[in-house]
Amino acid sequence: MLAAFRDSSSAARHVFAGRAVRDFGDGLAAVLLPAYLAALGLSAAQVGVVATVALLGSAALTFAIGFGAAGRDLRALLLAAAALMVATGLGYAAASGYATVLLIACIGTINPSAGSASVFVPLEHAVLSGTAAPAARTAAFARYSLIGALAGAVGALAAGVPDWLATLGVDARLSQRLMFVVYAGLGAAAACIYAGLRKRCRCYGFGSRRTGAARLLPSFRTETVTPAPLALGPSRRTVCMLAALFSLDAFAGGFVVQSLLALWLFQRFDLSLTAAGTFFFCTGILAAVSFPLAARLAARIGLVNTMVFTHIPASLCLIAAAFAPSVEWVIALLGLRALLGEMDVPARSSYVMAVVTEAERPAAASATAVPRSLASAVSPALAGALFATGLDVWPLLLCGGLKIVYDLLLLVACRRIAPPEERFE
Numbered sequence: 001m002l003a004a005f006r007d008s009s010s011a012a013r014h015v016f017a018g019r020a021v022r023d024f025g026d027g028l029a030a031v032l033l034p035a036y037l038a039a040l041g042l043s044a045a046q047v048g049v050v051a052t053v054a055l056l057g058s059a060a061l062t063f064a065i066g067f068g069a070a071g072r073d074l075r076a077l078l079l080a081a082a083a084l085m086v087a088t089g090l091g092y093a094a095a096s097g098y099a100t101v102l103l104i105a106c107i108g109t110i111n112p113s114a115g116s117a118s119v120f121v122p123l124e125h126a127v128l129s130g131t132a133a134p135a136a137r138t139a140a141f142a143r144y145s146l147i148g149a150l151a152g153a154v155g156a157l158a159a160g161v162p163d164w165l166a167t168l169g170v171d172a173r174l175s176q177r178l179m180f181v182v183y184a185g186l187g188a189a190a191a192c193i194y195a196g197l198r199k200r201c202r203c204y205g206f207g208s209r210r211t212g213a214a215r216l217l218p219s220f221r222t223e224t225v226t227p228a229p230l231a232l233g234p235s236r237r238t239v240c241m242l243a244a245l246f247s248l249d250a251f252a253g254g255f256v257v258q259s260l261l262a263l264w265l266f267q268r269f270d271l272s273l274t275a276a277g278t279f280f281f282c283t284g285i286l287a288a289v290s291f292p293l294a295a296r297l298a299a300r301i302g303l304v305n306t307m308v309f310t311h312i313p314a315s316l317c318l319i320a321a322a323f324a325p326s327v328e329w330v331i332a333l334l335g336l337r338a339l340l341g342e343m344d345v346p347a348r349s350s351y352v353m354a355v356v357t358e359a360e361r362p363a364a365a366s367a368t369a370v371p372r373s374l375a376s377a378v379s380p381a382l383a384g385a386l387f388a389t390g391l392d393v394w395p396l397l398l399c400g401g402l403k404i405v406y407d408l409l410l411l412v413a414c415r416r417i418a419p420p421e422e423r424f425e
Contacts, residue, residue, distance in 0.1 A: 011197060012131040012140065015124045016147050018078070018193045022085065022109075022120060023148040025186040027155025028179060029092075029110045030258040031280055032162070034266070035273050036176045042098060044263060048384015050105050051259055052377045057106035059373030061119040062366055074123050075197040081119045082191035085109045089184025093177045110183070111257075122365035127197070129353040129361050134420045138303065138350040142295035145346045146288050153284025156258075160274035235356035238417060239364050242352060243371040245410050250372035252402030254379030255395035256318065261334075264392055269327045279331060283338035294343035302422050303351040304414045307344035308407045314341030315407070319400035322393040354419030 037047050061084075065077060088108030095101050105111075109119060128140055162175035256264075258280065265271045265279070290310075298306040317337040324330045349365075356364040383395040 011127055014193055014197050015128050016144060018082075018120070018190050019124060019144060019148045020151040021186050021190045021193060022082075022118075023151040024155040024158075025085070025089075025183045026110070026118070027152030027280070027284065028158050029155075029183055030152075031156045031159035031262050031273070031277050032176060032179055033092075033110065034259045034263045035159075035162075036092070036173075036180075037101065039173050039176060040095070040097075040101070042101070043388065044267070045381075045384045045388040046098060047263060048260065048381045048387070050101055051111070051254075051257060051380035051384070053102050054105035054108070054111040055254070055373050055377035055380065057108065058111045058118060059370045059377060061107075062122060062373060063370040065119050065122055065366065074127055075194060078120065078123050078194040078197070079191055081109070081123070082187050082194055084119070085187030085190060086184045087187075089180045089182070089187060093180035093184070109187075121369055122362050125349060125353065125365040126362040130358070134354065137353060137421075138298050138346060139295045141346040141349045141353075142291045145342070145349075146291040149284050149288035149291060149342065153281045153288065156277050156280035156284055159277035159280075160272075163272060163274040233357065233360060235360050235364065238355055239352075239360070239367050241413060242355075243368045245406060245413060246348070246368050247371040247375035248409070249403060249406040251375035251379050252399045252406060254376035255383045255399040257376070257380055260380055260383050260387075260395065263387065264395070265330075267387065268392060269330070271327075279334075283335055286335055286338040287342040290339050290343045291346050294346050297343070298347050298350070303347045303354070303419060304411065306347045307351070308411045310340045310343040311407045312404055315400040315403040317341075318396050318403075322396040322400075351414075351419060354421070355417055 033050075034047050037050060042050070065081070084107075088104060088110055091104040091108060092101075092110065095104060111118070124144070128144055129137065131140065159179070162170075162172055162179060165175040165178075166172050262276050262280070265276055271279070294306055294310070297310075301309070314337045317333045317340070321330050321333040321337070324333055352364055352368050353361055379395075379398075386392065386394045
């Protein structure tokens with residue numbers, strides 16, 4: 001991780017540090033949230049509804065941020081998002097009823113996907129994509145994903161702290177509330193990090209006027225900009241196609257978002273909060289290990305092939321886990337899934353940034369992330385209903401099967417849309 005910071009520009013280092021802090025909080029919250037909601041008296045079906053509302057709220061915020069970012073101060077937007085993170089943590093710490101939880105889930109930054117769908121994402125992508133040449137872009141996103149996965153894994157491990165506090169006589173619900181106060185503190189830390197970005201750090205929209213040496217500068221530097229009338233232009237058709245495909249993948253993934261997978265482990269194998277946190281820490285480390293491998297693999301076989309031919313075996317592991325005879329087999333299969341199933345993350349981010357123009361990057365990041373969030377918001381409520389009726393293996397089967405369909409469609413649809421670094425090979 002330290003090497004990733006040393007080899008990066010100042011702006012990229014701020015993005016990496018911000019990602020580390022907020023993903024530690026997201027990893028903590030994703031494991032803690034279902035246990036906390038159960039302690040508040042919510043049923044499995046209600047937990048699924050909370051997950052759906054959280055993803056819908058995240059989608060709305062991401063849409064507003066992504067399409068409003070062109071020509072605007074990205075630093076100020078990141079600071080506003082960090083302030084919302086602080087408010088979210090304090091809101092959950094003070095929550096006492098289902099209606100209050102739904103309201104916080106809708107407008108807050110915590111969602112059950114542990115950071116992969118977030119208001120921060122299009123802003124960070126826009127800054128990061130301006131720091132690297134095309135040949136180095138996938139490696140930059142691999143570092144970004146690696147740092148987030150490692151931080152999220154440690155955060156998941158920290159979700160066991162309430163169990164440890166319980167051995168010291170601290171009330172379980174009180175200790176869980178205190179962890180959400182910690183989440184708010186992490187939001188404040190993220191704000192301090194983002195404050196170190198250049199003032200007026202912005203991304204150009206269509207119609208931007210840059211002259212002289214300014215044309216050689218990355219798109220997030222300080223410049224005088226004419227705001228863009230359109231967020232998407234020549235790449236609109238490609239972005240819409242990718243958004244549709246990614247939505248199918250996200251709808252499938254919504255059946256086993258981290259909070260619901262934790263709920264499945266709690267119910268099926270009676271795992272403790274500490275054991276679940278340890279499990280997600282290990283899977284987070286495996287996912288982190290896969291990101292540098294994904295960058296190397298993409299350099300050899302291409303971004304789309306990397307996404308597809310690592311994703312399909314991961315989906316088969318998830319399907320097999322639904323029928324596994326013991327918790328040991330489940331852990332082994334889900335561990336292998338974690339190693340293979342996240343390789344598409346840096347490849348997907350790099351691919352989207354590569355096949356659009358520089359001016360379209362914030363909107364493209366948002367346009368591909370928002371439909372993902374909307375699609376993934378539907379399935380957690382369905383999964384919660386399936387859990388409540390005893391059909392607890394069906395979310396895993398639906399997730400695995402639909403993801404395989406997505407991979408095959410992606411391979412066919414994108415075979416002729418190559419990023420710049422792959423066009424002359």
